[in-house]
Amino acid sequence: MAFPRYAGTPRAGFLRSTIGLTFLVLVFGSTNASAEPKVGVDAQVDVPVGPSAISSGYAGGIRVGYEVNATVVTLMPEIGGAYHKFGGDMAPGILQGFVGARVGTGSIVRSSVFGHLGYANVRNDNAPNRSASTLDGGLAFDFVGIPKIDLGVHGAYNVVTGNSDGAAIKWVSAGVHVQVAF
Numbered sequence: 001m002a003f004p005r006y007a008g009t010p011r012a013g014f015l016r017s018t019i020g021l022t023f024l025v026l027v028f029g030s031t032n033a034s035a036e037p038k039v040g041v042d043a044q045v046d047v048p049v050g051p052s053a054i055s056s057g058y059a060g061g062i063r064v065g066y067e068v069n070a071t072v073v074t075l076m077p078e079i080g081g082a083y084h085k086f087g088g089d090m091a092p093g094i095l096q097g098f099v100g101a102r103v104g105t106g107s108i109v110r111s112s113v114f115g116h117l118g119y120a121n122v123r124n125d126n127a128p129n130r131s132a133s134t135l136d137g138g139l140a141f142d143f144v145g146i147p148k149i150d151l152g153v154h155g156a157y158n159v160v161t162g163n164s165d166g167a168a169i170k171w172v173s174a175g176v177h178v179q180v181a182f
Contacts, residue, residue, distance in 0.1 A: 090127050127166060
């Protein structure tokens with residue numbers, strides 16, 4: 001109801017297009033926008049949500065991305081891999097590969113949201129081994145005041161989907177990371 005008089009007219013479409021284009025120019029149209037490749041290394045603690053035959057563990061990962069810094073936001077598509085090792089009766093080791101992205105804002109301390117989709121191989125001690133799709137989503141806070149180096153903390157919710165060989169494995173993670181620009 002923002003454009004009651006012009007809602008179905010070409011004038012309303014032009015007005016919405018103009019507002020949208022103005023927003024895109026303000027966010028991505030800066031003359032000082034930059035882009036650079038980055039490599040990130042993660043270390044974290046994993047706490048399972050399910051199944052109950054799994055106890056807490058640890059993980060390490062590596063990510064490679066191309067960060068685009070615009071006026072207001074930073075976007076980084078990335079690809080990577082991680083290894084998670086849990087305890088408990090099943091004691092799974094999960095090797096995963098993924099693709100995803102990060103979107104952040106901030107000049108000295110950058111807050112960002114991230115998400116990844118991928119594929120994982122699960123090796124269990126007392127259950128069948130299997131492969132399944134994986135996904136995660138989370139938040140990160142980075143100190144970006146050092147040239148070419150970002151230091152940060154992150155937290156995420158992670159899932160390896162279930163299939164006929166086993167139930168879904170779900171966990172929350174918290175850790176630290178460093179990213180280096182080239």
